[in-house]
Amino acid sequence: MENTKKFADTAQYIVISMGDEQFGVDIKYIDNIVKMQHITRVPNVASYIKGVINLRGEVIPVMSLRIKMGLEEDITTKNTRIIILRLEQYGMIGIIVDEVKEVLTLEESCVEKVVNDSKDDKDGFVFAVGKCEGGLVSLLDLNAVALERE
Amino acid sequence: MDVSQYLEIFIDETKEHLQSLNTQILKLEQDPENMDTINEVFRAAHSLKGMAGTMGYKRMQNLTHDMENVFSEVRNGHIKINANMIDCLFQCLDALDEYLGNIQESGDEGTNENEILIKDLNSMLTGNTGKAPAEPKAEVKAEAAADAGEKEKWKDIPLGDAENHVLSEAAKQGKNIIGLTVYVQESCILKAARAFLVFKALEDLGEIIVSNPSAQDIEDEKFEYEFSIIMIADCDAKKAIAAASYVSEIQEVVGSIMTPPTYEVVEVEKEEVIVEETVNVEVTENAPKKAEAKANNTGAEKKGKPVVNRTVRVDIEKLDVLMNLVSELIIAKNSLVSSTNAEGAVNVGVNEHIEYLESVTTNLHESVMKVRMVPIESVVNKFPRMIRDLQKKLGKKMELYMSGEETELDRTVVDEIGDPLMHLLRNSADHGLESAAVRKERGKPEVGSIFLNAYQEGNNVVIEVRDDGNGIDVDAVRNKAIERGTITAEQAESMSEKEIIDLLFLPSFSTAKQVSDVSGRGVGLDVVRSKIESLSGEVEVKSKLGVGSTWIIRLPLTLAIIQALMVVVGGEKYAISLGNIQTIEDISPSDIKYVQSKEVITLRGNVIPLVRLNQVLGIESTRKEDENMIAVIVKKGDKQAGLIIDELMGQQEIVIKSLGKYINKSKEISGATILGDGEVALILDTNALL
Numbered sequence: 001m002e003n004t005k006k007f008a009d010t011a012q013y014i015v016i017s018m019g020d021e022q023f024g025v026d027i028k029y030i031d032n033i034v035k036m037q038h039i040t041r042v043p044n045v046a047s048y049i050k051g052v053i054n055l056r057g058e059v060i061p062v063m064s065l066r067i068k069m070g071l072e073e074d075i076t077t078k079n080t081r082i083i084i085l086r087l088e089q090y091g092m093i094g095i096i097v098d099e100v101k102e103v104l105t106l107e108e109s110c111v112e113k114v115v116n117d118s119k120d121d122k123d124g125f126v127f128a129v130g131k132c133e134g135g136l137v138s139l140l141d142l143n144a145v146a147l148e149r150e
Numbered sequence: 151m152d153v154s155q156y157l158e159i160f161i162d163e164t165k166e167h168l169q170s171l172n173t174q175i176l177k178l179e180q181d182p183e184n185m186d187t188i189n190e191v192f193r194a195a196h197s198l199k200g201m202a203g204t205m206g207y208k209r210m211q212n213l214t215h216d217m218e219n220v221f222s223e224v225r226n227g228h229i230k231i232n233a234n235m236i237d238c239l240f241q242c243l244d245a246l247d248e249y250l251g252n253i254q255e256s257g258d259e260g261t262n263e264n265e266i267l268i269k270d271l272n273s274m275l276t277g278n279t280g281k282a283p284a285e286p287k288a289e290v291k292a293e294a295a296a297d298a299g300e301k302e303k304w305k306d307i308p309l310g311d312a313e314n315h316v317l318s319e320a321a322k323q324g325k326n327i328i329g330l331t332v333y334v335q336e337s338c339i340l341k342a343a344r345a346f347l348v349f350k351a352l353e354d355l356g357e358i359i360v361s362n363p364s365a366q367d368i369e370d371e372k373f374e375y376e377f378s379i380i381m382i383a384d385c386d387a388k389k390a391i392a393a394a395s396y397v398s399e400i401q402e403v404v405g406s407i408m409t410p411p412t413y414e415v416v417e418v419e420k421e422e423v424i425v426e427e428t429v430n431v432e433v434t435e436n437a438p439k440k441a442e443a444k445a446n447n448t449g450a451e452k453k454g455k456p457v458v459n460r461t462v463r464v465d466i467e468k469l470d471v472l473m474n475l476v477s478e479l480i481i482a483k484n485s486l487v488s489s490t491n492a493e494g495a496v497n498v499g500v501n502e503h504i505e506y507l508e509s510v511t512t513n514l515h516e517s518v519m520k521v522r523m524v525p526i527e528s529v530v531n532k533f534p535r536m537i538r539d540l541q542k543k544l545g546k547k548m549e550l551y552m553s554g555e556e557t558e559l560d561r562t563v564v565d566e567i568g569d570p571l572m573h574l575l576r577n578s579a580d581h582g583l584e585s586a587a588v589r590k591e592r593g594k595p596e597v598g599s600i601f602l603n604a605y606q607e608g609n610n611v612v613i614e615v616r617d618d619g620n621g622i623d624v625d626a627v628r629n630k631a632i633e634r635g636t637i638t639a640e641q642a643e644s645m646s647e648k649e650i651i652d653l654l655f656l657p658s659f660s661t662a663k664q665v666s667d668v669s670g671r672g673v674g675l676d677v678v679r680s681k682i683e684s685l686s687g688e689v690e691v692k693s694k695l696g697v698g699s700t701w702i703i704r705l706p707l708t709l710a711i712i713q714a715l716m717v718v719v720g721g722e723k724y725a726i727s728l729g730n731i732q733t734i735e736d737i738s739p740s741d742i743k744y745v746q747s748k749e750v751i752t753l754r755g756n757v758i759p760l761v762r763l764n765q766v767l768g769i770e771s772t773r774k775e776d777e778n779m780i781a782v783i784v785k786k787g788d789k790q791a792g793l794i795i796d797e798l799m800g801q802q803e804i805v806i807k808s809l810g811k812y813i814n815k816s817k818e819i820s821g822a823t824i825l826g827d828g829e830v831a832l833i834l835d836t837n838a839l840l
Contacts, residue, residue, distance in 0.1 A: 038829055040722070040822070040829065040830040040831065040832065041722060041769075042809070042813055042819060042832060043766070043767040043768050043769070043818060043819070043832075044767075044768060044817075044818065045813055049812075049813060051830075052809060052813070052822055052830050052832075053830060054824045054828050054829065054830045057478060057481065057807075057824060058807070059807040059808070059809060059810065059822040059824070059830055060810065061809065061810055061812045061813045090810075090811055090812045091810050091811050091812060092810065093812055146812070
């Protein structure tokens with residue numbers, strides 16, 4: 001992936017948790033992190049698209065990472081956040097995550113690419129695994145996350 | 151000073167002049183003797199030449215120069231206008247258009263010299279040029295000489311000690327001191343640019359010591375139509391005058407050698423003046439003629455460009471920013487309204503202020519929208535010329551009648567509407583109108599008519615393209631569709647005429663028997679439709695075989711902010727554009743009838759299909775089965791439908807926001823808007839629901 005080629009030595013990731021697992025989101029794609037708010041449902045779209053929100057006058061689509069990954073529905077808690085990503089191909093997209101934990105700086109040597117077994121939905125979104133003190137962090141391939149699929 | 155800052159103005163103005171030339175030459179073709187038109191043409195060509203010259207586009211300047219010569223001869227009555235000449239002139243305009251295209255793209259005019267055109271132009275002139283310039287010259291000479299005295303304003307330049315010193319030093323070294331007064335034409339638009347060029351030309355010859363007004367003021371255009379210069383140079387005054395006069399749009403240059411200020415002005419000078427005057431006349435040969443032309447035309451000129459001083463050219467991007475700010479303001483106003491509503495009418499004073507704010511924002515919005523509006527004139531003006539060319543190409547006789555050119559539309563829409571309209575017109579000319587022979591046989595006038603009408607209808611602008619040609623042959627379309635496999639024969643049987651005609655809008659569907667470069671490549675009508683739909687408009691066609699067809703384009707006046715009806719379906723808020731709504735009806739379940747197992751109601755004699763919005767939107771209705779229902783009757787063209795909703799919320803001004811690239815599958819939703827409480831509400835695309 002281009003994500004890995006670009007950085008020289010280190011890259012920063014926001015660590016989020018989804019269920020029991022920890023994921024890393026490359027910080028350069030993150031525009032904003034907002035608290036859970038009212039999402040306006042959009043009819044007749046893919047099930048993982050939860051709807052749209054108003055972010056300071058902009059209408060931004062929000063998707064559920066859980067549904068996309070084939071996990072059970074989101075349960076909104078006080079820790080639930082929407083991460084606003086800015087992707088070249090799709091513009092701004094929000095993804096709902098259970099919790100945002102910390103910012104993690106990973107050296108290149110700590111990042112190990114994974115070979116995707118496309119059969120498993122969840123693994124398709126992970127392009128590498130980072131090792132840190134707290135354990136393992138699966139690094140998300142955001143373009144794959146955003147990619148349309150049922 | 152850099153000329154490139156004028157490039158945009160140059161391009162805009164050149165476009166205007168070319169358009170005016172096109173229109174006027176067309177007029178001239180109808181009425182070759184019309185002096186007003188000839189003068190108009192001459193003036194436009196002349197301005198073009200001047201502008202091209204200033205900007206340094208030599209080829210463009212040459213071509214326009216020769217055109218101007220031709221017009222000048224026509225104006226003097228030495229040549230008569232004939233059909234060949236008109237053709238040639240149109241070709242010249244096309245060539246100029248090409249130059250302009252190149253300039254717009256790359257800032258360079260390209261390398262096409264258009265020698266053939268220039269030769270043609272010159273051959274029109276031959277035999278006529280000998281006498282022409284001589285006569286006015288003599289006349290002018292007297293005139294010029296008469297007021298030469300007061301024209302030499304350079305004599306009034308106040309000289310300080312420093313300047314006096316420099317000048318006398320120069321005189322000692324045997325250099326000439328030259329005083330000049332340069333008169334810029336009053337029609338000149340880029341005065342400062344002209345002055346700059348004069349300065350530049352003179353600096354090649356010597357050194358400019360002082361000018362009045364100062365160089366800085368001249369650069370800032372802080373001068374009337376003349377400025378004076380004193381310079382020192384090795385050459386004589388004749389050369390300096392010639393150099394200054396070479397710059398276009400300079401009406402006149404007067405000047406002579408001046409004696410160093412420390413000495414008295416000696417008599418020699420007077421002789422010089424006379425000599426210079428002759429030179430002056432020779433160099434600026436055109437100037438007096440122009441002045442004369444102007445005098446003749448003051449009336450026409452007023453008509454041609456009445457608004458020059460009252461308009462400002464503004465970058466469309468700046469307007470977009472303004473528009474966005476107004477949108478934000480309206481959203482802010484809406485949230486203020488909703489928050490005071492929520493608290494109840496605590497303070498009457500607050501409500502009053504909010505109402506005031508509301509009227510101000512509404513007016514502000516309207517004004518900003520109006521600023522963005524331009525008449526469709528700028529687009530449709532090129533069509534008469536196009537029809538003329540088509541007439542020659544197709545060998546059919548036709549006439550274009552236009553009305554409502556002053557109808558205004560949003561700038562972005564106007565820019566986009568040209569191509570679809572052109573396509574429809576070509577279509578009418580090519581497919582619609584019959585050949586003269588056939589028309590005669592059918593008892594129609596030999597000359598076919600194409601009408602282009604524009605008018606405003608409620609919140610829409612309607613543009614109609616109508617012809618009195620053959621109309622659409624529904625059977626031919628049906629057969630073609632079956633032949634192409636677009637529809638099956640059985641399908642064709644059950645389709646209405648309207649549905650068959652709609653097939654024309656499918657991609658790659660052309661019924662022209664012969665493929666011409668006018669139309670018939672089968673990429674036409676679907677592009678027209680998609681373009682118009684991308685502008686949130688719609689296109690429909692009415693046709694009668696043998697009588698003609700009418701293409702109707704409906705476009706919304708505004709794109710960004712609309713009046714909408716807010717409704718609730720299953721607890722969710724939706725907006726429906728007020729422009730699409732006809733009425734709102736209260737219906738009881740017993741009113742519902744079934745046609746082909748679909749729900750309909752009869753309303754004032756019309757059978758209207760019902761759409762249960764909760765089903766379309768995939769949500770539970772909050773109303774019970776046996777309760778009365780609210781139906782919003784929407785229309786699209788002559789189609790109607792009743793949308794069943796749960797609650798009415800009221801009318802509101804909403805700002806349309808895009809849902810973004812990511813969500814594009816939902817065809818019932820055309821966009822979103824942000825409500826006063828910050829919540830997002832979706833806008834229903836009623837056209838998709840019909």
